[in-house]
Structure formats: C-alpha cells, structure tokens
Amino acid sequence: MTLSHLQRLEAESIQIMREAVSESERPVMLYSVGKDSSVMLHLAIKAFYPSLPPFPLMHVDTTWKFRAMYEFRDQRVAETGMDLIVYQNPDARDRGINPFDHGSAMHTDLWKTEGLKQALDLHRFDLAFGGARRDEEKSRAKERVFSIRSDQHRWDPKAQRPELWSLYNARKAPGESVRVFPLSNWTELDIWQYIYREDIPIVPLYLAAQRPVVERDGTLIMVDDDRMPVDPNEVTHRSVRFRTLGCYPLTGAIESQASTLTEIIQEMLLATSSERQGRVIDHDSTGSMEKKKQEGYF
Amino acid sequence: MAHVHDELLERDIEAYLGRHENKSMLRFITCGSVDDGKSTLIGRLLYDSHLIFEDQLVALESDSRKVGTQGDAIDFALLVDGLVAEREQGITIDVAYRFFSTERRKFIVADTPGHEQYTRNMVTGASTADLAVILIDARKGVLTQTRRHSYLVSLLGIREVVVAVNKMDLVDWSEETFRSIETDYATFAAELGIDNVTCIPLSALLGDNITRPSVEMDWYSGPTLLETLETVEVADDVINGPFRMPVQWVNRPDHTFRGFSGQIVGGRIQPGDPVRVLPSGQTSTVSRIVTADGDLEEAVAGQSVTIALDDEIDISRGDVIASGDAPPAVADQFECQLVWMSDDELLPGRPYLLKIGTRTVTATVTRPKYSINVNTLEHTAAAALELNEIGACNISLDRAIPFDPYSENREMGGFILIDRFTNATVGAGMLNFALRRADNIHWQSLAVDKASRSKLNMQRPVMVWFTGLSGAGKSTVANLVERRLHGLGLRTYLLDGDNVRHGLNRDLGFTDADRVENIRRVAEVGALMVDAGLIVLSSFISPFRAERLMARELLDDGEFIEVFVDSGLDAAEERDPKGLYAKARRGELVNFTGIDSPYEPPENPEIHLDTSGAVTPEDSALKVVDYLRSVGVFD
Numbered sequence: 023m024t025l026s027h028l029q030r031l032e033a034e035s036i037q038i039m040r041e042a043v044s045e046s047e048r049p050v051m052l053y054s055v056g057k058d059s060s061v062m063l064h065l066a067i068k069a070f071y072p073s074l075p076p077f078p079l080m081h082v083d084t085t086w087k088f089r090a091m092y093e094f095r096d097q098r099v100a101e102t103g104m105d106l107i108v109y110q111n112p113d114a115r116d117r118g119i120n121p122f123d124h125g126s127a128m129h130t131d132l133w134k135t136e137g138l139k140q141a142l143d144l145h146r147f148d149l150a151f152g153g154a155r156r157d158e159e160k161s162r163a164k165e166r167v168f169s170i171r172s173d174q175h176r177w178d179p180k181a182q183r184p185e186l187w188s189l190y191n192a193r194k195a196p197g198e199s200v201r202v203f204p205l206s207n208w209t210e211l212d213i214w215q216y217i218y219r220e221d222i223p224i225v226p227l228y229l230a231a232q233r234p235v236v237e238r239d240g241t242l243i244m245v246d247d248d249r250m251p252v253d254p255n256e257v258t259h260r261s262v263r264f265r266t267l268g269c270y271p272l273t274g275a276i277e278s279q280a281s282t283l284t285e286i287i288q289e290m291l292l293a294t295s296s297e298r299q300g301r302v303i304d305h306d307s308t309g310s311m312e313k314k315k316q317e318g319y320f
Numbered sequence: 321m322a323h324v325h326d327e328l329l330e331r332d333i334e335a336y337l338g339r340h341e342n343k344s345m346l347r348f349i350t351c352g353s354v355d356d357g358k359s360t361l362i363g364r365l366l367y368d369s370h371l372i373f374e375d376q377l378v379a380l381e382s383d384s385r386k387v388g389t390q391g392d393a394i395d396f397a398l399l400v401d402g403l404v405a406e407r408e409q410g411i412t413i414d415v416a417y418r419f420f421s422t423e424r425r426k427f428i429v430a431d432t433p434g435h436e437q438y439t440r441n442m443v444t445g446a447s448t449a450d451l452a453v454i455l456i457d458a459r460k461g462v463l464t465q466t467r468r469h470s471y472l473v474s475l476l477g478i479r480e481v482v483v484a485v486n487k488m489d490l491v492d493w494s495e496e497t498f499r500s501i502e503t504d505y506a507t508f509a510a511e512l513g514i515d516n517v518t519c520i521p522l523s524a525l526l527g528d529n530i531t532r533p534s535v536e537m538d539w540y541s542g543p544t545l546l547e548t549l550e551t552v553e554v555a556d557d558v559i560n561g562p563f564r565m566p567v568q569w570v571n572r573p574d575h576t577f578r579g580f581s582g583q584i585v586g587g588r589i590q591p592g593d594p595v596r597v598l599p600s601g602q603t604s605t606v607s608r609i610v611t612a613d614g615d616l617e618e619a620v621a622g623q624s625v626t627i628a629l630d631d632e633i634d635i636s637r638g639d640v641i642a643s644g645d646a647p648p649a650v651a652d653q654f655e656c657q658l659v660w661m662s663d664d665e666l667l668p669g670r671p672y673l674l675k676i677g678t679r680t681v682t683a684t685v686t687r688p689k690y691s692i693n694v695n696t697l698e699h700t701a702a703a704a705l706e707l708n709e710i711g712a713c714n715i716s717l718d719r720a721i722p723f724d725p726y727s728e729n730r731e732m733g734g735f736i737l738i739d740r741f742t743n744a745t746v747g748a749g750m751l752n753f754a755l756r757r758a759d760n761i762h763w764q765s766l767a768v769d770k771a772s773r774s775k776l777n778m779q780r781p782v783m784v785w786f787t788g789l790s791g792a793g794k795s796t797v798a799n800l801v802e803r804r805l806h807g808l809g810l811r812t813y814l815l816d817g818d819n820v821r822h823g824l825n826r827d828l829g830f831t832d833a834d835r836v837e838n839i840r841r842v843a844e845v846g847a848l849m850v851d852a853g854l855i856v857l858s859s860f861i862s863p864f865r866a867e868r869l870m871a872r873e874l875l876d877d878g879e880f881i882e883v884f885v886d887s888g889l890d891a892a893e894e895r896d897p898k899g900l901y902a903k904a905r906r907g908e909l910v911n912f913t914g915i916d917s918p919y920e921p922p923e924n925p926e927i928h929l930d931t932s933g934a935v936t937p938e939d940s941a942l943k944v945v946d947y948l949r950s951v952g953v954f955d
Contacts, residue, residue: 027345071612
C-alpha cells in the first residue's frame with residue numbers, strides 16, 4: 023500500500039499540529055475564513071479527533087471583509103463547536119482606517135499586522151497556526167514550518183533553525199512566540215483537490231455568480247456594501263468569482279462561469295494567472311512580502 | 321498553469337480528479353553549485369511541467385532582462401532564487417522547497433546550495449528526501465564537490481541517486497565525455513555504498529533530456545530526467561519493517577476514551593496486534609485504530625492515527641508503541657554521526673537537549689573520535705566540531721530511550737541537538753548503535769546513604785560554588801569561609817581551580833572544550849563529596865552558565881549554592897594578583913576569561929557578593945556563612 027500525495031500531506035500536517043500543541047502553552051489557530059483556513063481547520067479536527075482541537079480560533083478582523091465571509095465564519099464555528107476570538111484593532115477602528123482614504127498599505131499594516139500583534143500580546147498566545155503555503159510566494163519557499171518570532175514579533179530570515187526529518191524545535195525564550203505553518207508543503211492545486219475529496223465547506227464567493235462590480239486600475243472590485251464610494255452608473259453585474267479572499271475593496275475578482283467546485287478546479291488547471299495576482303497587497307514592490315513578514319505580518 | 325495537455329481535463333473533470341487523487345509523491349534534493357546550473361535545472365523542470373502561471377512568466381521575463389544572466393533569453397534560475405538578499409548577491413543561501421506535479425506524481429524539491437560552508441543546508445534538505453539529483457558539469461567531470469554531495473547523500477541514508485550530467489551542449493554532446501563521467505561516478509558510488517545510480521546526459525539551459533528526449537544526443541536511449549523521477553520506485557523498507565509509533569499526544573476527550581495519537585514511522589498495525597510500549601516495556605493489544613474518518617482495519621508507516629489499547633497502561637508523550645515481536649532496543653549511550661550546525665563549536669561534556677521522535681532528553685557528547693573531511697572522506701583527529709563539520713562521537717543521555725539504528729529507520733535513529741540557553745538547533749545526528757557499557761554498569765545500592773551520613777555529621781551536605789573572574793577574590797573568600805566552618809566543627813573540603821589543575825585535570829588546557837571538561841570533572845567529584853556528607857566549597861572561574869547548571873543538576877534541590885563573586889573586570893584587572901591580566905593584555909596568554917574569552921555572569925545566584933569596593937573579604941565570608949546557617953546547613 024502506497025500512500026497518495028494527499029494522504030501524505032494530510033498525515034504530515036496532522037503530525038505538525040500535534041507537535042505544536044504538545045510543545046506550547048497557549049496555542050491559537052489564526053482563522054482567516056479563506057480556503058486555506060478551511061482546510062487547516064478540517065485538518066485540526068482530524069488531528070485531535072475524538073477530542074476537539076485544544077485551542078481557539080482567532081480571526082484578526084478588519085471590518086472590511088466580504089459579508090459572506092462573516093456569515094460563513096459564524097456558521098462554521100457553530101457547526102464545529104470551536105471557540106472563536108474576533109479581534110479588531112481598536113486604534114484602527116477609532117481612526118476609521120479604510121482602504122479608500124488611507125490606502126492599502128496603511129490599511130493592511132494597522133488592521134492586520136498591528137492587529138495581529140496586539141491580539142497575540144493581549145491573549146499571551148505563544149504559538150499561532152497560520153495557513154501560509156510555501157508555493158504562494160518566493161520568500162515563503164524558505165520559511166520553516168516552525169518559525170520563531172522575537173518578542174517584537176519580528177522574523178529574522180537569517181536566523182532560522184534547520185528542520186530535519188519531522189523533528190521540530192519549538193523552544194523559545196520568554197516573550198518569543200512561534201508561528202507554525204502546517205500547510206507549508208501544500209500547493210494551491212493540492213488544496214483544491216483536498217477540498218473536493220473531503221467535501222470541505224468553503225465561502226460561496228469562490229464560486230462564480232452574478233455580482234455587482236466596478237473596475238479599479240484594471241481590477242474588478244465587488245461592491246459589497248454602501249461604504250464603497252462608487253458612481254451608480256459604473257456598477258455592472260457580471261459573473262465573477264474570487265481566487266483568494268480578503269478585504270473586499272482590496273480583492274480582485276475574475277470573470278468566470280465556474281459555479282461548481284469541479285468547474286473551478288478545471289478552470290484553474292487551464293488558467294493563466296497565479297493566485298496572488300488578485301491580492302493588491304503584493305504588488306507594492308518585489309520582495310514586499312518578505313518585508314511585511316519581517317515586520318510581523320503573517 | 322500555462323497549459324496542460326490533457327483532454328480528460330477538458331472533457332471529464334471528475335474522472336480527471338479521480339485519477340489525480342491517487343498520485344504518489346516523491347521528495348528529492350538537488351545538489352550542485354550555482355555554476356552547475358542547478359537553479360536553471362529546477363526552473364526548467366517547473367517551466368516544462370507547465371506549472372508556471374502567466375503572470376509569474378511575465379515577471380520572470382522582466383526580471384530576466386533586469387538582472388538575468390542570459391541576455392534576452394529567460395533566466396530560469398530567477399524562478400527559484402527567492403529572498404531579496406540572495407537575489408542581489410546572485411546566490412541561494414538556504415534550503416528552499418519547490419513544488420511541481422505531473423500526471424503521475426507530485427514532487428517536493430529541496431533546493432540547497434552547493435557552497436562549501438553550507439553542509440548544514442544540504443543535510444537538512446536530504447533528511448526528508450527519497451532521492452538525490454546530483455549535478456555534474458560535463459566540462460568538469462566528477463569534482464571534489466561531487467564527492468562531498470554524494471557522501472552527504474549516503475550519510476543521510478538516501479539510496480537512489482540520479483546523476484545529471486549537465487551542459488552537454490558545451491561539450492558538443494559528446495558520448496565519450498558522458499561515458500567517462502559515468503564510469504568515474506560508478507566507482508565512487510560503489511565506495512560509498514550507493515546502490516542505485518542513474519546517469520543522464522542533459523542540458524538544463526536548452527531543455528535536452530529534461531522532459532523531452534534530446535535530438536542532439538541520439539546515442540542516449542535512456543529515460544529523460546522527468547521520466548526517471550516519475551517512475552523510480554523508492555524502496556519502502558520502512559513500511560516492511562517492524563511497527564513503530566512515537567506517541568505525540570495522549571487523546572482523552574472524556575473518561576470513556578483514552579487513545580494515543582502519533583504518526584506511524586515503521587511497519588503496519590491492525591486491531592488485535594500485540595504491542596510493547598517503550599521504554600517501560602509494558603505490553604498490550606491494539607483494540608482500535610481511530611481516525612475522524614472511522615476506525616481503520618489497518619494503518620501503515622506514514623499515517624497519522626490514534627491507537628487505543630486493551631489495557632489501561634501508563635503511556636505518555638515520548639513513549640514508543642512498537643511491535644510486540646520486534647521491539648526496538650532501549651539504551652542511554654550510543655555511537656553516532658554528528659553534523660554540527662552552529663557558529664558556536666560543539667563542546668564535549670556540555671549538556672545539550674536532544675530531541676528524537678517525540679522525546680526530549682539531556683545529552684552530553686564525548687570528544688569526537690574523529691572528524692570526517694567531507695572532501696577526501698579521510699578521518700582526522702578532532703577535539704571539537706565546528707560549523708559544518710561532521711564527526712563520529714559517543715553520546716550519553718540522562719535516561720534510556722527506545723531507538724533503531726538510523727540505517728534501519730530514519731525517524732527512530734535521527735535526532736537534533738538544541739542549545740539549552742539560545743534554544744537554537746545546533747546539531748543533527750544519526751544513531752549507529754548502542755554502547756554496551758551502560759548495560760553492564762549498574763548502580764550499586766549502598767546500605768549507608770547520604771541521609772545517614774548527614775545525620776552522623778550533624779550537618780546538611782551542600783556544594784557552595786564560587787564563580788567569578790580571575791582576581792575577583794573567589795579563593796580568598798572561599799578560604800575564609802572554610803576556616804570559619806571548620807572552626808564551628810563542620811566537615812568541609814575546598815576544591816580550588818588552580819590546585820585541581822595540578823592533578824586531576826592536569827591534561828586539560830584553556831580552550832572552551834577543555835574548560836567544559838574541567839568543570840564537568842570538578843562537578844562530579846564535588847557531587848561525590850556531597851554524597852559523602854561534606855560541605856564542599858569549590859572555587860572556579862567556571863565562565864559558562866551551561867556548566868554551572870550541569871553541576872547544579874548533579875545534586876538534589878537546595879544542595880547547590882551558587883556564589884557570584886563580582887568585582888567587575890576593572891577591579892579584577894587592577895588587582896591582578898597573579899599578573900595574568902597583564903600577560904593576557906600583552907597577548908602572551910590566550911583564552912583568558914574577561915579578555916578574549918567570555919564570562920557569562922549568573923542570572924539568579926543564591927548569593928551575590930560585590931567585591932569591587934570597600935567590602936572586606938571577611939565581611940563577604942561572613943555573609944556566606946550566615947546564608948548557610950539560614951538555609952539549615954548547620955544549626
């Protein structure tokens with residue numbers, strides 16, 4: 023009996039999660055509501071079955087996610103019985119930070135990067151699971167599965183611990199924390215195949231439907247609520263779907279007719295642009311993700 | 321993806337997915353230097369297996385023009401060189417993992433640099449690889465670095481090697497050149513015990529024999545690189561070996577269920593199978609193999625499961641559940657191969673943490689028997705191991721662990737060493753075999769024990785450990801303390817740094833490694849004297865926290881009293897009672913603590929004596945004596 027690639031990936035992710043939980047005091051799983059988070063949550067439930075995963079989920083919220091994401095999140099939490107912590111950076115909330123007036127860089131920095139640091143400090147979490155994959159972006163290809171962050175949440179790419187076999191070193195000094203990436207070795211295609219094989223629920227925004235969109239700098243943006251300044255005449259209804267999910271004003275839609283899971287996979291296999299293209303945050307400059315990560319972004 | 325030639329994909333996506341779900345996976349490592357065209361080779365594999373998206377391609381084309389080395393042509397190496405720093409330097413500096421997938425297999429590539437100083441990275445990448453692709457530049461043939469790569473590959477237990485003879489376009493596609501490299505390599509591989517070698521002539525730059533057979537080299541009828549990677553059968557010795565599962569986590573949702581979660585690292589298991597739990601040796605029978613997808617009839621190496629047993633036996637994280645018929649051996653002393661991965665050299669005698677499977681114990685390494693020159697494979701004598709050095713050592717643990725030799729099972733015989741203070745992973749090792757020594761030496765149980773001796777002496781035995789810079793006043797204070805205690809009718813002994821070096825430690829110098837051994841011996845002798853019921857005073861510079869902690873851990877709680885004799889460097893140098901600072905400053909004395917060798921001050925000493933200013937040695941001694949009385953060493 024030879025294990026298939028999905029069976030090997032699943033077994034590895036489960037092994038990583040059990041190690042992480044065994045070697046930390048206060049673990050938490052960062053839950054961003056996207057498809058990678060959905061897979062990660064599914065794997066967590068498998069890893070600790072019949073127990074519930076011994077950690078809460080935490081959503082570092084920006085108040086600017088798609089409405090469908092909030093609905094989906096609350097529904098999944100109710101179905102799984104997991105505890106959920108929602109954190110919104112109070113400073114960003116008081117200042118009304120938004121992508122329209124403040125730009126994507128400041129919006130992301132305050133809500134997400136700062137918000138995450140505040141939330142980890144507030145709850146004194148010493149280990150956080152994240153759903154990042156090495157195939158997403160070149161700087162991720164070298165990140166470890168267990169990645170140590172300083173007490174300032176900084177990542178030092180030059181001081182990474184070698185990871186041999188399936189032995190992970192999660193030891194840390196007081197104040198330091200560990201980010202753990204159980205999906206490190208998964209690709210986007212693996213994620214979709216696994217969602218298909220395991221019938222994992224995902225946010226409906228991944229499937230094509232008629233949605234109101236406007237065009238901004240060549241990117242299709244969905245008008246998800248009335249906070250978005252638009253000229254009513256520029257809004258059109260088109261059949262679109264999303265390859266990644268984030269803050270709706272910063273997430274590009276693609277025109278598509280793929281309204282079922284298998285159609286998405288088919289379309290993706292025949293597709294012509296990679297996943298992160300829809301994410302406005304990456305376009306700032308080459309190496310932008312690496313800089314953000316050094317500053318504490320996931 | 322740019323395009324995939326697959327009709328089924330367009331016609332019947334469900335059938336297509338069904339077929340892809342059962343793909344196998346191969347993990348391999350590529351070894352070679354930048355000059356061999358390694359990044360180009362990987363870039364080409366990614367490109368030719370159609371796994372580059374259009375926008376990545378656009379970025380690649382623009383990067384190629386900006387920083388590429390191929391003129392207007394695409395520089396495939398840019399696809400895989402990730403971090404900003406290394407893109408600027410034009411080299412890869414760490415282990416990176418790449419992914420691609422074909423109709424038959426998913427591949428995970430560990431991409432590691434070929435530079436001499438990066439043995440660490442290659443060993444890391446090889447530890448999880450099933451196969452190695454070793455690049456050879458056809459113009460250069462089998463080089464020193466080829467030998468080094470092959471040795472590391474064999475050291476890490478990889479048995480399948482593909483030799484990619486690259487840049488064939490630059491030797492006019494010469495069959496003769498290829499055959500001669502093939503012959504050279506075969507001889508060398510046989511020496512290393514690498515059985516399965518496939519040599520392929522190719523050009524990564526032009527794509528010949530990467531995914532498409534070369535037109536230029538019609539004399540070669542063997543498989544292309546990709547075909548080889550897709551079809552090679554990786555011998556699965558582990559799955560056919562005896563059952564092994566290190567327990568990661570005890571799964572106890574409520575009082576009705578108790579299971580043991582872990583990843584199976586050897587063999588297979590079914591309900592009803594007898595098992596033995598190690599190191600305790602208790603036996604039981606598997607009652608269920610629990611997963612979220614329902615109970616399993618059988619589970620095999622590689623799967624993560626939860627096992628329930630028929631009997632209520634005490635099992636915790638770190639234990640190994642193993643086949644009842646063929647359990648692993650249990651031992652606490654081993655011979656191992658050790659790869660050093662830290663800028664701070666290995667210090668024989670210093671305790672490190674050792675993680676193997678799911679268990680972490682304390683380990684000390686002896687002086688290496690020899691280190692291995694990875695270029696010539698010669699054994700040379702070594703006192704310590706430095707970054708990227710490999711040696712054969714004996715290793716001794718603070719308790720016995722179950723293990724299999726690394727050559728039989730990587731997960732049961734591979735370990736990492738962790739520095740107890742920096743928490744860095746400083747070394748990786750492979751257990752060869754257990755030393756019989758430990759089996760044959762048992763603790764003699766003695767009728768008269770420490771407590772009874774202590775009672776007779778009417779004192780509580782302790783070790784009072786004076787640490788501080790040379791000239792801080794350790795020996796002066798320790799002497800005064802002993803005189804006072806003696807005057808009180810107590811039984812004492814003073815171990816002094818200088819005196820011990822005249823006898824017991826005459827063979828040791830002042831390197832970091834020798835300093836560690838010096839303290840280890842003193843601590844052991846001191847511990848015996850404490851056991852004998854004495855109040856032991858020891859006066860040593862003992863510059864490293866790790867060794868003072870080792871001494872502390874040899875004793876019971878409350879028996880080790882650390883006294884930091886703290887004059888500051890200026891006062892010590894000013895006094896310079898033996899003229900040593902002056903010598904050190906003149907460069908006549910090397911490795912002198914405080915000058916060119918570090919002193920790590922205690923973080924929480926039981927007693928902190930400030931000896932920099934007006935406090936007299938008598939007052940300091942009195943403070944120590946008062947402390948000893950206050951903690952009940954004597955009445």
